[in-house]
Amino acid sequence: MTAQRHASVLDGVLEAVWLVQPVSLRIRWVNKAAVELMGSAASQLVGTPAVDHMPTPEDMYFWEDVAAGLAFSIHSDSLLRCADGQLIPVERKISRVVPEGADSPLFMVSLRDLRPQRLVEGELESRVAELRATLESTGDGILVTDPAGGIRNYNRRFVELWDVPADLIDHPDAALLFRHMAQSVEDSDVYQAQLDAIAAEPGLDANDIILTRSGRILERVSHPQISRSRPAGRVYSFRDLTERQEAQKRIETLAYTDALTGLPNRLMLSQRVNTVLKTLRRTGGSFSVLFIDLDRFKNINDSMGQTFGNRVLIEAALRISQGLREVDILSRVGGDEFVAFLQESDALGAEIVARRILSQLSQPFMVEEVNFSLGCSIGVAMYPADGRTIDGLIQCADTAMANVKERGRGNFRFYQPQMNVDLLSRMKMDHAMRQALELGLFRLHYQPQISLSDGCLLGAEALVRWNDPELGNVPPSSFIPLAEESGFIIGIGNWVMTEAVRQAVIWELAGAPVVVSVNVSALQFQQTDFVERVASALQSSGLTPQLLELELTESILVRDADEALARLHALKALGVVLAIDDFGTGYSSLAYLKKFPISKLKIDRTFVMGLPADESDRAIVGATIAMARALKLTVVAEGVETPEQRDFLKGLQCESFQGWLCSPALPAPEFEALVTKLAVSELSCSSP
Ligand code: C2E
Ligand code: MG
Ligand code: MG
Numbered sequence: 001m002t003a004q005r006h007a008s009v010l011d012g013v014l015e016a017v018w019l020v021q022p023v024s025l026r027i028r029w030v031n032k033a034a035v036e037l038m039g040s041a042a043s044q045l046v047g048t049p050a051v052d053h054m055p056t057p058e059d060m061y062f063w064e065d066v067a068a069g070l071a072f073s074i075h076s077d078s079l080l081r082c083a084d085g086q087l088i089p090v091e092r093k094i095s096r097v098v099p100e101g102a103d104s105p106l107f108m109v110s111l112r113d114l115r116p117q118r119l120v121e122g123e124l125e126s127r128v129a130e131l132r133a134t135l136e137s138t139g140d141g142i143l144v145t146d147p148a149g150g151i152r153n154y155n156r157r158f159v160e161l162w163d164v165p166a167d168l169i170d171h172p173d174a175a176l177l178f179r180h181m182a183q184s185v186e187d188s189d190v191y192q193a194q195l196d197a198i199a200a201e202p203g204l205d206a207n208d209i210i211l212t213r214s215g216r217i218l219e220r221v222s223h224p225q226i227s228r229s230r231p232a233g234r235v236y237s238f239r240d241l242t243e244r245q246e247a248q249k250r251i252e253t254l255a256y257t258d259a260l261t262g263l264p265n266r267l268m269l270s271q272r273v274n275t276v277l278k279t280l281r282r283t284g285g286s287f288s289v290l291f292i293d294l295d296r297f298k299n300i301n302d303s304m305g306q307t308f309g310n311r312v313l314i315e316a317a318l319r320i321s322q323g324l325r326e327v328d329i330l331s332r333v334g335g336d337e338f339v340a341f342l343q344e345s346d347a348l349g350a351e352i353v354a355r356r357i358l359s360q361l362s363q364p365f366m367v368e369e370v371n372f373s374l375g376c377s378i379g380v381a382m383y384p385a386d387g388r389t390i391d392g393l394i395q396c397a398d399t400a401m402a403n404v405k406e407r408g409r410g411n412f413r414f415y416q417p418q419m420n421v422d423l424l425s426r427m428k429m430d431h432a433m434r435q436a437l438e439l440g441l442f443r444l445h446y447q448p449q450i451s452l453s454d455g456c457l458l459g460a461e462a463l464v465r466w467n468d469p470e471l472g473n474v475p476p477s478s479f480i481p482l483a484e485e486s487g488f489i490i491g492i493g494n495w496v497m498t499e500a501v502r503q504a505v506i507w508e509l510a511g512a513p514v515v516v517s518v519n520v521s522a523l524q525f526q527q528t529d530f531v532e533r534v535a536s537a538l539q540s541s542g543l544t545p546q547l548l549e550l551e552l553t554e555s556i557l558v559r560d561a562d563e564a565l566a567r568l569h570a571l572k573a574l575g576v577v578l579a580i581d582d583f584g585t586g587y588s589s590l591a592y593l594k595k596f597p598i599s600k601l602k603i604d605r606t607f608v609m610g611l612p613a614d615e616s617d618r619a620i621v622g623a624t625i626a627m628a629r630a631l632k633l634t635v636v637a638e639g640v641e642t643p644e645q646r647d648f649l650k651g652l653q654c655e656s657f658q659g660w661l662c663s664p665a666l667p668a669p670e671f672e673a674l675v676t677k678l679a680v681s682e683l684s685c686s687s688p
Pocket of ligand 1: 447462463464475476477480493496519520521551581582605638639640641658659660661664665
């Protein structure tokens with residue numbers, strides 16, 4: 001047979017081959033590869049219609065056209081039915097051949113099994129899908145280029161990070177995309193230099209930071225893509241560091257600044273000053289440190305609430321900064337404490353600044369429609385005289401500030417070495433004082449007030465005494481100022497009030513009433529419940545109100561005058577007597593004396609001391625008594641130690657005196673004994 005002549009040739013071919021008779025359209029011959037592919041013996045295939053094995057419409061039409069003499073060849077993918085009925089994908093080529101020596105043509109069908117190729121394609125497709133998913137699921141922007149710089153791949157994050165316009169990203173000219181990127185960066189020159197370095201060395205790993213115009217900070221990591229040991233392109237990944245860097249910055253800001261005022265905190269102050277110190281140690285020079293503590297801030301914070309207090313602090317910080325130069329540093333180091341570092345400042349410079357701050361803070365404040373006054377106390381330490389480290393200097397300035405507070409606030413002071421000793425003993429004293437109250441170690445002594453006209457007892461001043469088993473007798477002059485500073489005076493004052501009233505009631509009930517004078521400290525007077533406390537002490541004890549006298553200091557009247565006035569009227573209404581203590585030592589002002597419901601002045605001991613020899617004391621005391629008379633106030637002279645002083649005062653028609661000439665303050669039983677002696681004895685304090 002003609003076909004069989006070719007068998008030896010076609011059996012050697014890898015592809016499956018049939019030969020088909022053109023008229024009957026049946027298979028005439030199959031090669032070995034066809035037998036293997038279709039799983040049928042050659043004898044079963046030969047003689048069957050070709051179309052039975054490839055039942056696709058395309059094949060059926062083709063064979064119909066062949067029969068009609070209209071078609072001669074076809075080449076496409078099709079499906080082949082195997083012996084087990086399974087259809088497998090094949091590439092099929094049919095052409096008309098005229099074998100040598102044959103009288104009629106035949107059709108040669110060659111078939112290539114597409115299954116292995118389809119398997120590879122399927123695998124490849126899922127690999128690509130996987131790669132795409134991976135690209136898209138990273139937070140970094142990724143761009144892959146080929147060796148010529150063309151774009152091979154990218155992800156959406158890349159488009160987003162670089163704000164790449166839609167028409168650019170898939171543009172065939174990759175140069176446009178690169179130009180867009182170059183134009184988006186802050187410093188194009190640096191960016192270009194980085195790119196040049198990468199281009200010059202295709203195998204280079206590069207890691208750079210890029211700042212974009214939109215304010216983004218991008219980290220670019222670029223790796224070469226190596227294929228068969230040669231660079232086959234490059235992968236760029238871009239990471240947005242903006243948020244991370246901002247968070248970092250926020251953390252740093254929080255660590256170095258005070259959140260409320262935005263001022264540097266102590267840490268930042270220390271660092272800055274330490275830098276200055278390094279230079280100064282070599283070159284010499286000076287600077288000063290001011291420790292500024294607001295006066296009465298605690299009162300404001302307690303009464304108006306913290307939010308209000310915060311606004312006050314912000315305003316105070318602003319005012320203090322206005323008193324400083326650009327080069328100085330202001331830092332908030334505690335609740336209402338500020339430290340100012342004055343660059344290249346000597347003592348005179350520090351004094352000028354301190355006065356300026358004092359004046360700024362003494363101006364009335366107005367916060368949330370509330371008017372009030374604040375003030376501050378300032379301690380000053382100088383470099384290098386007072387210390388060589390910032391911590392040491394701050395401590396010295398703090399000590400000096402505490403000293404100002406002790407002496408009545410609203411001022412400034414330079415540090416002096418003995419102040420530190422004071423500080424230590426102050427802390428010990430504060431502790432001991434609190435214990436003393438708890439253990440009941442305080443006592444009241446009573447000092448008589450004697451009429452200068454007839455030597456009769458007019459009253460007694462209650463003075464606190466503290467006999468401590470460890471410290472011995474502690475004089476009020478050393479613990480009262482400390483208690484005023486720490487606020488503990490309120491505890492002491494309440495105890496004194498109760499105790500004095502208790503004693504006064506005993507005397508009243510015994511038929512020997514004595515007007516008892518109680519010292520009231522400014523802080524105690526400013527307590528909102530002060531009047532109530534006095535009222536309830538009177539009520540619960542049943543004491544006749546006129547037997548209680550309150551000694552107030554001038555400072556009470558000067559501060560918050562309206563508030564003080566209201567309070568004084570309320571006290572007056574209770575029936576108690578009001579006196580001004582230590583008259584002449586404070587902000588003496590005639591104006592307020594007229595305004596306030598005061599009935600008594602106590603001339604301070606310092607003016608009595610020089611009598612009768614000292615001319616200015618004579619003048620002051622004389623004027624005070626005259627003025628008091630005009631205002632219908634009675635006068636008590638304090639600290640009368642000599643008959644000469646007493647006689648001089650009597651000559652000026654001063655009403656009464658108090659002093660060692662008659663008696664120091666005595667415990668109640670001894671005071672009673674003295675009173676009895678005064679009453680029965682011819683020997684009175686009023687005359688020799
Ligand atoms: P002060 O109210 O002016 O009291 C008068 C001070 O002068 C008392 O000192 C008294 O002992 C002293 N003194 C009286 N006569 C003479 C004298 O002839 N010569 C001399 N050199 N001194 C005399 P003390 O008891 O040491 O009290 C000192 C200050 O402590 C008082 O001054 C007062 O401001 C304060 N203080 C005393 N007790 C209390 C208290 O219970 N509460 C408050 N808030 N302060 C008190
Ligand atoms: Mg007094
Ligand atoms: Mg006094």
